[in-house]
Amino acid sequence: MTLSKAEQTKLPANARPYRRIAVIGTGSWGTALASVARRAGREVIVWGRDADTVEAIAERRENPKYLPGIELPEGIEATTSMEAALKGAEAVLIVTPSKTLREVCGKMRPHLPDGVPVALCAKGIEAQSGLLLGEVAGSELPGHPVGAISGPTFAKETVLGHPTAATVAFEFSYADRLDPQESPAARLALSMSSDVFRCYISDDLVGVEIGGAVKNVIAIACGMMSGAGFAENTRAALITRGMDEMKTLAEVLGGRRETVTGLSGAGDLTLTCSSTTSRNMSLGTQLGQGIAREDCFDGKPVVVEGEVNSISVIDLASRIGVSLPICESVHAVLHRDADLKQTFRDLWSRPIEAEPKGLGIFLDHPFGEPA
Ligand SMILES: NC(=O)C1=CN([C@@H]2O[C@H](COP(=O)(O)OP(=O)(O)OC[C@H]3O[C@@H](n4cnc5c(N)ncnc54)[C@H](OP(=O)(O)O)[C@@H]3O)[C@@H](O)[C@H]2O)C=CC1
Numbered sequence: 001m002t003l004s005k006a007e008q009t010k011l012p013a014n015a016r017p018y019r020r021i022a023v024i025g026t027g028s029w030g031t032a033l034a035s036v037a038r039r040a041g042r043e044v045i046v047w048g049r050d051a052d053t054v055e056a057i058a059e060r061r062e063n064p065k066y067l068p069g070i071e072l073p074e075g076i077e078a079t080t081s082m083e084a085a086l087k088g089a090e091a092v093l094i095v096t097p098s099k100t101l102r103e104v105c106g107k108m109r110p111h112l113p114d115g116v117p118v119a120l121c122a123k124g125i126e127a128q129s130g131l132l133l134g135e136v137a138g139s140e141l142p143g144h145p146v147g148a149i150s151g152p153t154f155a156k157e158t159v160l161g162h163p164t165a166a167t168v169a170f171e172f173s174y175a176d177r178l179d180p181q182e183s184p185a186a187r188l189a190l191s192m193s194s195d196v197f198r199c200y201i202s203d204d205l206v207g208v209e210i211g212g213a214v215k216n217v218i219a220i221a222c223g224m225m226s227g228a229g230f231a232e233n234t235r236a237a238l239i240t241r242g243m244d245e246m247k248t249l250a251e252v253l254g255g256r257r258e259t260v261t262g263l264s265g266a267g268d269l270t271l272t273c274s275s276t277t278s279r280n281m282s283l284g285t286q287l288g289q290g291i292a293r294e295d296c297f298d299g300k301p302v303v304v305e306g307e308v309n310s311i312s313v314i315d316l317a318s319r320i321g322v323s324l325p326i327c328e329s330v331h332a333v334l335h336r337d338a339d340l341k342q343t344f345r346d347l348w349s350r351p352i353e354a355e356p357k358g359l360g361i362f363l364d365h366p367f368g369e370p371a
């Protein structure tokens with residue numbers, strides 16, 4: 001089937017939603033995505049390892065551990081059995097922290113029905129290997145289309161039904177181009193969309209993944225600077241230059257710079273860098289205020305993806321020869337005991353560069369010569 005340019009930007013009219021969706025993870029975002037899918041009319045089952053949380057979701061329509069006091073939609077099933085969760089599932093969302101992805105894929109593998117697409121909803125890059133999560137899942141779950149759902153989406157606001165938008169990204173195979181209505185991106189976007197949750201479709205999984213992984217590190221930077229007493233000019237500079245770092249990394253890894261200007265990049269970066277609802281921004285703020293790491297969040301364990309991912313982002317960037325000055329600064333403060341204020345003064349004192357990066361203005365117009 002050949003589509004016109006206009007048709008290519010729209011959901012194919014005859015796309016069908018998935019009937020049954022399994023959500024792996026009963027944390028705040030897993031519970032929120034289960035609610036999104038249920039509100040959109042899907043059969044939904046969530047898998048979690050904590051029996052009390054599973055029981056509360058199934059019996060009381062509440063997740064007291066991660067979203068206390070919020071009523072979930074009717075009809076969400078929940079189980080601690082991976083086999084039961086995946087039986088009959090037509091699509092699967094994996095929503096546990098990035099560092100658990102390989103382990104979780106291993107648990108899923110024996111029970112995952114053939115060819116079922118898997119969407120990754122964590123944000124990060126695997127430590128040590130430097131692989132994007134899509135690459136990890138692709139190698140652990142061969143034969144399954146792997147994609148991502150990503151965007152500016154605080155879990156609590158999503159469950160409460162505040163209008164929210166996200167990108168559903170899968171690389172398009174040849175078969176998807178022939179039959180776009182059957183593509184996982186189209187079908188999953190349709191499966192999750194409702195009058196309060198709007199999905200966009202992308203075929204740039206790398207670009208979408210890089211946005212999600214790097215924005216958390218930049219959010220820690222924004223938090224550090226505001227905690228240290230700096231103001232809005234500083235935040236705006238970090239957001240803008242942080243986006244440039246995301247674009248550079250995405251492009252070198254084969255993604256598109258313009259993907260980074262979308263929901264999964266600029267959208268999520270803006271959200272996460274503007275609110276202490278973000279755990280990443282909040283960690284940075286507390287550290288900027290001089291609170292010791294072990295006392296942040298009142299000493300409670302909290303998933304802060306950018307903290308561990310600053311290591312994988314920097315490792316990956318140095319392996320492929322890309323410089324990411326803001327991410328490097330965050331990494332130095334978090335993991336190399338660098339002084340926070342001095343690190344950010346150094347960030348501001350680097351040699352002057354052209355914007356956008358790589359623009360050869362000095363080559364085109366050397367000093368002392370007429371333009
Ligand atoms: N919260 C949000 O607003 C959003 C979060 N995300 C991303 O979603 C991912 C998950 O975050 P979020 O839900 O917020 O985190 P939470 O801390 O709310 O929940 C984490 C969940 O993962 C489970 N878990 C942890 N380790 C394992 C493991 N080894 N095996 C199986 N389950 C495990 C936890 O189970 P247990 O309770 O038993 O410990 C818990 O259910 C992160 O990558 C985050 O960046 C993306 C968009 C929005």
Ligand SMILES: O=C(CO)COP(=O)(O)O
Nearest residue numbers: 151152153154278279280
């Ligand atoms: O990714 C998120 C919103 O899109 C959640 O951000 P935090 O993990 O910083 O809370």
